[in-house]
Amino acid sequence: MMNRRFLHPAIVFFLLTLLVAFLSWVGSIYGWHDVQSLLSSEGLRWQLRNAVPGFLKAPFLGHLLILAFGIGLWMHSGLGALIMRLFMRHSRLSGKEKRAFCWSLMVGGIFLAGCMLLAWGPWNLVRSITGGLEHSPLAEGCTFLVSVGVGTMALVYGYAVDYYHTDRDLVRGLSYAFVRFSGFFITLFFMVQFFASLRYTGLDVFMGLSPSALHLCYVIGLFLTLFLSRTTNE
Structure with a gap:
């Protein structure tokens, strides 16, 4: 059973997505290079259009299912x-x-x-x-x-x-x-939203993360969440 003193991975990725949204807003105000705000009208439209298809097209999701x-x-x-x-x-x-x-x-x-x-x-x-x-x-x-x-x-x-x-x-x-492994699929949804938001805002490029490094982080996160996943009854 996962230690109750720690946040569930799904909550962690949700909070990281909120952090990305906040940093993208700050970056757009201060003119960070190629950073666009997630907290904007265009960002909101992107979120609504991308949430479902972005998750369904997530790497390895079909294979895992x-x-x-x-x-x-x-x-x-x-x-x-x-x-x-x-x-x-x-x-x-x-x-x-x-x-x-x-x-x-x-x-x-x-x-x-x-x-x-x-x-x-x-x-x-x-x-x-x-x-x-x-x-x-x-x-x-x-x-x-x-x-x-x-x-x-x-x-x-x-x-x-x-x-x-x-x-x-x-x-x-x-x-x-x-x-x-129901908790894993829930966590995967929030993890996909986090990485998609990171790419959309351009914060990955701003932080110097290459596409291959970002993909590696995604794969590591995927296996970690699979390892740490538990049933919803736990």
Whole structure:
């Protein structure tokens, strides 16, 4: 559980966005080079137009949403906990767990073999026009394939240990990561607004931050918020 003495990351990024707005207003008054105010009529129009599409176009958001399906099943079915138990050697597996785990590994191996066959097999179904993997449909759909593979293994395990019985159980598993990491997606929204505001006002250039450095800060913030995220019930 996150220490209650510290602010939630979502609140931190919200306050940082307010700070950017204030500094941009000060910069526009004192004529800082290429700094435009967020607290202006044009800034307000930009915020209203950018809030939703800016978030939906955030780097890695689509990939994270797709991965959440497979990871949710992985966690909800108990497969992730079982692998952790094996790694930590906390307990022995029951006969049903061993059989379910073996079925899961077999299905995962078949799925991986199928992906490798598509990548390097004689058919050019999902490779690029030149026959390579770079910029190919297979490479661009890698996130989807990982989610499907992980989710399929978890699904087989869940049914094999009699944890899943109906389609409702499956849907609960698919949505589990969104519940478990709900705080992360909320924080991501405010983080995207902060970085977008920083770019719009020109404060990033004024502070000497290059686009690559700003992108690196975004990636670091993304992984930190993912690591620190907790459920809304905590």
